Amino acid sequence: MIEISNLLIQRNGRDALRVNSLHIQRGETLAVVGPNGAGKSTLLLALARLLRPAKGEIYFEGKSLKQWNELEYRRKLAFVFQDPLLMDMSVEQNIALGLKFRGAEKPHIENQTARWSEAMGVESLRARQANQLSGGEAQRVSLARAFVLEPELLLMDEPFSAVDPQTRAQLLQDLSAVLAQEHRATVFVTHNLEEAAQMGDRVAVVIGGELKQVGKPQEIRQNPADEFVKQFWL
């Protein structure tokens, strides 16, 4: 579904990420791990076409992103950031936002909003203003806002790093259940190895602006690609 080849992303004139080769299949969750500043978020922004490659190509369904109409491509995906970044409106309006961007019909918006607010446990909060939510509630709304779009590609950038451990565990459990049902490609960035192993069908290790290794967690543990990966995985 997604194929990356010889990718180089530069930010502020400096090399931020190199990926020689990476494939992501439909229905697969790829967890991207690495230390802070390693280039994990850069990978997500590049996949969302919010950063342009200096070199190389990203293919989506066999077609280079350069050939995709930018808006058409971005409407096939949904992005969940580290912070919920909710808009100054009600929970319901926030969840419906992406569907409204796509000009969806009102009954479809209502059905989807009801379905996903229930699935993410925020049904009782629908009328509430977004700024009255706790961190965990806001992140649930942020997830519902992404899921409601039923994207082909779901990009999540450390979505649970700002919530307390108890909420985090519950959110992870809920998210795993949803991802198991929905067959979409998901790229999930985290710096937590446990989280990566729990969420990812495969794990990609990014260190120092380079994709070092991709594989099942136990494969990486047993056969780390180099000393950096070995050290990180300890």
Place this chain on the structure above:
Amino acid sequence: MEIFEVTFLSLQVSAIATLISLLIGLPFGTWLALGNFRGRSLLLSIVNTGMALPPVVVGLLVAMTLWRSGPLGGLKLIYTPAAIIIAQTVISAPVVMGLTAAALSALDPRLQQQLLGLGASKLQMVWHLWREARLPLLAALMAGFGSVISEVGASMMVGGNIKGQTRVLTTAIVLETSKGNFDNALALSALLLVITYLINLALTLIQQQGKRKIQ
């Protein structure tokens, strides 16, 4: 009757100038805030300088442009309400522009990426950023209107303070003062203050209503 005409003309020219400033300042300020291009800082500094343009200097430059011998003299706009609107727009547009840029720059820069990541078109993104910054944008509108309803230098120079044609409240106050009619000048000043207060009160109430909704 003259006081009614003068008040009406004051409100009319300042409202039109503010509206034009909004039409120019909002998109240009947005471009300055969200754009990523060479020379952006230079342009921002020019706009910020423009926010402090002395009205009398604007009046002089606009008058020189509109005088019969000036480059736009053929339009015969000098000493007309249109000339006052042009001068007031030159004063107010940088205010709206600069404050729009400041309001949008104060938003979390990731909001842009989040909106695009949810499938917003560029226009939808800008609309929602304006919505997020609506309180400071309303303040920009208030500042733009305030900068022109109260100015006298430009209106005097390009309007000429002609009775029944280009006399506005501020130029009438200057005239009455110069004639020694301080009672009239004070009455007109009070009227100007009340009008300015009422308009700003209305805008402030709208702003506070928005703020309550946010809370």
